[in-house]
Amino acid sequence: MKKELSIFDSPKNVKKLLITFYCSLIILLIAEFFIHPHPAFSFEYVKGFSAVYGFFSCVMLIFLAKILRLIVMKKENYYDK
Amino acid sequence: MTSNMIPPAIIFILAAFLIPFLKGKTKSIYMLLIPVATFYVLVNIPYGNIWTYEFWGYNLILGRIDKLSMVFGYIFTIMAFLGILFALKVKDDLQHVAAIVYAGATLGVVLAGDFLSLYLFWEIMAVSSTFLIIASRTRASREAGFRYILVHLIGGLFLLAGIVLYTQKTGTIAFDYIGLTGIESYLIFIGIALNAAAIPLHAWLPDAYPMGTPTSTVFLSAFTTKSAVYLLIRTFPGADLLIWIGAFMVFVPIFYAVLENDIRRVLAYSLLNQIGFMLVGIGIGTQLALNGAVAHAFCHILYKGLLFMAAGSVLQMTGKIKCTEIGGLYKTMPLTCLFCIVGAASISAFPLFSGFVSKSMIVTATVNEKMVFVYLILQFASAGVFHHAGIKVPFFTFFGHDSGIRAKDPSWNMTLAMGIAAFGCIFIGVFPQPLYNLLPFIVDYVPYTGAHVVGQLQLLMFGALAFALLILSGYYPPEIKSINLDVDWSYRKIGRGAYFIMDRGLNALNRLSESVLMGVVKGVVSFFKSAAAKIALFVSVNIWLLLGYRGKRLEIKKNRLYNDILEGTLPIGIGAAIAISFILLVFILT
Numbered sequence: 001m002k003k004e005l006s007i008f009d010s011p012k013n014v015k016k017l018l019i020t021f022y023c024s025l026i027i028l029l030i031a032e033f034f035i036h037p038h039p040a041f042s043f044e045y046v047k048g049f050s051a052v053y054g055f056f057s058c059v060m061l062i063f064l065a066k067i068l069r070l071i072v073m074k075k076e077n078y079y080d081k
Numbered sequence: 082m083t084s085n086m087i088p089p090a091i092i093f094i095l096a097a098f099l100i101p102f103l104k105g106k107t108k109s110i111y112m113l114l115i116p117v118a119t120f121y122v123l124v125n126i127p128y129g130n131i132w133t134y135e136f137w138g139y140n141l142i143l144g145r146i147d148k149l150s151m152v153f154g155y156i157f158t159i160m161a162f163l164g165i166l167f168a169l170k171v172k173d174d175l176q177h178v179a180a181i182v183y184a185g186a187t188l189g190v191v192l193a194g195d196f197l198s199l200y201l202f203w204e205i206m207a208v209s210s211t212f213l214i215i216a217s218r219t220r221a222s223r224e225a226g227f228r229y230i231l232v233h234l235i236g237g238l239f240l241l242a243g244i245v246l247y248t249q250k251t252g253t254i255a256f257d258y259i260g261l262t263g264i265e266s267y268l269i270f271i272g273i274a275l276n277a278a279a280i281p282l283h284a285w286l287p288d289a290y291p292m293g294t295p296t297s298t299v300f301l302s303a304f305t306t307k308s309a310v311y312l313l314i315r316t317f318p319g320a321d322l323l324i325w326i327g328a329f330m331v332f333v334p335i336f337y338a339v340l341e342n343d344i345r346r347v348l349a350y351s352l353l354n355q356i357g358f359m360l361v362g363i364g365i366g367t368q369l370a371l372n373g374a375v376a377h378a379f380c381h382i383l384y385k386g387l388l389f390m391a392a393g394s395v396l397q398m399t400g401k402i403k404c405t406e407i408g409g410l411y412k413t414m415p416l417t418c419l420f421c422i423v424g425a426a427s428i429s430a431f432p433l434f435s436g437f438v439s440k441s442m443i444v445t446a447t448v449n450e451k452m453v454f455v456y457l458i459l460q461f462a463s464a465g466v467f468h469h470a471g472i473k474v475p476f477f478t479f480f481g482h483d484s485g486i487r488a489k490d491p492s493w494n495m496t497l498a499m500g501i502a503a504f505g506c507i508f509i510g511v512f513p514q515p516l517y518n519l520l521p522f523i524v525d526y527v528p529y530t531g532a533h534v535v536g537q538l539q540l541l542m543f544g545a546l547a548f549a550l551l552i553l554s555g556y557y558p559p560e561i562k563s564i565n566l567d568v569d570w571s572y573r574k575i576g577r578g579a580y581f582i583m584d585r586g587l588n589a590l591n592r593l594s595e596s597v598l599m600g601v602v603k604g605v606v607s608f609f610k611s612a613a614a615k616i617a618l619f620v621s622v623n624i625w626l627l628l629g630y631r632g633k634r635l636e637i638k639k640n641r642l643y644n645d646i647l648e649g650t651l652p653i654g655i656g657a658a659i660a661i662s663f664i665l666l667v668f669i670l671t
Contacts, residue, residue: 004412004487008480018549025546028539035531040448040456044536050460054540057464058547065339066558072566073340079564079573 025051088132088143089119089154089192090202093161093185100181101174109169115181116162119188123154130194139254142194149375149521153191153311156379157184159505160303160386167390167498168296179212180300187304191311195254196244199312203240203276207233210305213297214289222292228569229289232275236282240272259316270317277309279360280330283353284569287337290352291345295393298345302352302389303382310359310378319366327364328455330357331462338469340558340565342403344392344478348385351428351470354462355381361459362443365450368522373442375520380435380509384427387502388474391421394495395478398488404560409483416490418479420499427506429471429541430463435506437537438513438528445526463537464544471541472548477560 007013032047039045096115103111132143161184168176186209189202207230215226246265248254259266275282290301317323331354338350355377362374394417395410396402411418423434430436440463447456490496509516517524551557 005415006412008411021542021545021549025542028535028542031535032539035535037532038530039532040445041453048539050536050539051543053457053460054464055543055547057461057540058468058544059551060461061335061339061465061468062547062551062557065336068336069340069558069565072337073561073563074566076562076564078566 086122086126088189089122089158090143090185090189092119092122093188094182094205097178097181097185100177112165112169112177112181113162116158116165116184120155120158120162123151123158133194136197139197140195141198142255143189143198144192145194146192147521148519149311149314150191152375152379152519152521153307154188155519156382157187157191157304157308160184160382161300163386163390163498163502164296164300164303166501167299167393167495169494170492171294171296173216173294175212176216176294176297179209179216180297183209183213183300183304187308190308194256196248196256197254199256200237200241200244204237206305206308207237210301213301214293216294216297217292219292225289225292228572229285232285236272236275238272239268239275243268243270243272256316258318261317261320261322266317270320273309273312273316274326275309276305277313277356277360278306278353279326279356280333280353281568283330283334284567286353287346287349287567288569290349291343295397299386299389299393302348302385306352306356307378307382310356310363310374313360313363314371314374318363318371320364323360323364324452324455325364327357327360327362328458330354330360332357332458335462335465335469337565337567339465339473342405342560342563344395344402344404344407344474345389347469347474348388348392351466352385354466355385355428357462358440358443358459361455362446365443365446365452367446367449369442369449369526370446372517372520372522372524372526373439373446376439376442376516377436379516379519380427380439380506383502383505383509384424384435387420387424387499387506388428388470390495390499390502391417391424392474392478394491394499395488397495398491399486401486403562404477404481405562407478407484407486408481409479410486410488411479412483413487414479414490416496417499418475420496420503421475421479423503423506425471425475427510429467430537431467431471431510431541432529432534432537433507433510435509437510438516439509441528441533441537442526460540464540467541467544468548472545 008017029048029051037045043049093115096111100108100112126144126146128146130142130145134141134143161181164180164184165177168180171177183206186202186205190199190206193199193202211226211230211233214229215223243265244254246263247256247259247269250263250265259269261267261270271282275285278286286306290298293301313323334350334353334357338347338354341347341350359374359377359381362370362377364370392402395407395414398414399407399410401407427434427436430440444456444459444463447459513528517526548557
């Protein structure tokens with residue numbers, strides 16, 4: 001039997017991963033100041049527009065999905081009845 | 082003009098029927114050689130109309146070879162190879178034959194230059210793919226397969242009606258750009274759009290595809306929808322309607338994908354979302370947009386195939402595929418996990434993965450046409466795709482809560498198929514030029530600019546931040562054993578209700594006439610149904626006896642064949658009847 005991987009079992013490693021993730025977010029925000037911008041629309045002149053849009057897209061997605069779930073969710077045997 | 086080579090569709094379909102007679106290594110090598118031989122043919126055929134045949138005064142064109150049909154021909158052949166490799170160890174000939182006929186029919190559709198051969202391959206596609214759905218041999222899959230073939234036969238009828246009117250109007254069965262102009266074009270459009278799973282004609286896809294076997298869903302995910310996308314690019318580029326259907330499609334399915342519990346249903350909804358991107362590109366209809374739609378279809382076939390292979394591997398090795406039942410599988414399935422992440426990164430359009438170089442062409446096309454609203458929807462969906470397909474699928478399958486399951490990576494052929502697909506995704510992402518060279522129009526587009534890379538990464542990574550925060554805070558909707566209602570509710574529940582009312586209300590009147598008529602019809606139907614089965618049995622039993630099957634094994638084989646035929650001949654009969662009636666209709670009307 002092959003040895004199991006278990007690097008994500010220790011909370012320390014998960015914490016390291018999260019810190020790396022947060023750092024990459026900050027780097028991305030800073031990086032925008034050093035590149036030549038060619039925005040698609042005028043609102044994209046705002047620094048960090050994509051970041052904010054991406055974040056709120058996902059929050060909205062979850063929020064609306066939770067509402068949708070109230071309407072469309074049924075038990076697994078719904079069609080068998 | 083005819084060529085001395087055989088049309089790809091014919092290679093596949095004829096070759097498929099030899100499979101049951103081969104065994105062991107010979108069989109494996111033989112099956113893998115089918116797409117290889119086809120690829121050789123594709124590489125060596127000249128552009129133009131080849132394999133043309135005269136049929137009842139009509140010109141059949143089995144090979145319309147140009148840049149557009151070739152790029153689809155290549156990717157379908159590649160995907161057929163990967164699908165066959167992935168399914169190599171499956172011990173069920175029905176699946177092998179159905180899958181290879183299905184792939185062949187798809188190539189037939191893509192290369193067809195006239196409506197008659199297109200329609201014939203179209204029906205073969207519908208019937209053979211149904212066998213892949215019912216191949217799980219469960220009650221649920223049989224019922225889903227039945228709904229699937231009914232929906233597709235109805236779609237086929239729309240297409241057929243459109244074709245008949247079109248042929249009558251133009252006097253030719255050859256087709257190219259049609260455009261949404263008259264009633265016949267709308268009928269053809271509906272027929273094709275149904276196969277593209279365009280909303281609201283989409284419900285068959287998440288209903289049927291997740292019912293396939295671990296290996297057959299890989300084939301299903303590639304062929305039907307993308308051959309319809311090809312036809313839309315061919316016949317309806319620039320139809321504004323497609324922009325709105327597409328925008329709706331990138332938007333709505335992601336909510337379902339977030340809620341779904343079954344990983345393969347999540348992938349089915351994300352498939353709808355990805356087709357939405359392609360339809361937007363086709364609807365815009367500029368050279369950049371169409372190039373984008375083709376490139377995205379190409380990349381999509383590869384990474385969606387890869388994701389379904391990863392899901393199939395999990396299902397094969399654990400017997401489970403629901404978020405609530407799996408988790409923590411990275412520990413013992415590291416390769417599958419790695420390949421799944423590559424597929425997830427590709428579908429999310431991460432820089433250096435294939436989706437990035439194709440999807441961005443469509444997004445840029447909306448910018449060039451100043452479509453702010455569509456642009457914002459596509460960007461929203463891009464973040465959403467990363468959320469459900471990019472993070473949710475790998476996270477809940479391979480990480481998340483530890484389910485305690487300790488399944489190993491699948492057999493070498495399945496792992497290899499995933500490996501090749503993953504390599505392809507990364508290769509296209511890093512070196513997009515070879516793909517761009519295949520596209521129908523000259524590409525003047527550079528995906529890797531600083532602004533684009535940083536913008537895309539911000540969009541994705543901050544979407545990931547939202548996911549992380551929602552998971553950590555516990556607001557994220559928990560996985561629940563459930564199903565979510567979709568449009569198929571209308572024909573699954575209302576259909577049943579309507580039947581009930583009819584049954585109670587009208588049947589009293591009908592009973593007498595029915596009993597007389599149905600008696601006759603039933604007799605005729607069962608005669609033909611069992612006649613076909615009996616003829617097939619007679620032929621097969623003799624062959625089996627010759628091959629040395631005796632006693633119990635013969636009995637098992639006989640029963641299996643008999644049941645397969647009884648389940649299968651009805652749709653084939655309908656398809657064939659429709660194909661024949663088409664020829665007659667055209668003959669009478671013109």
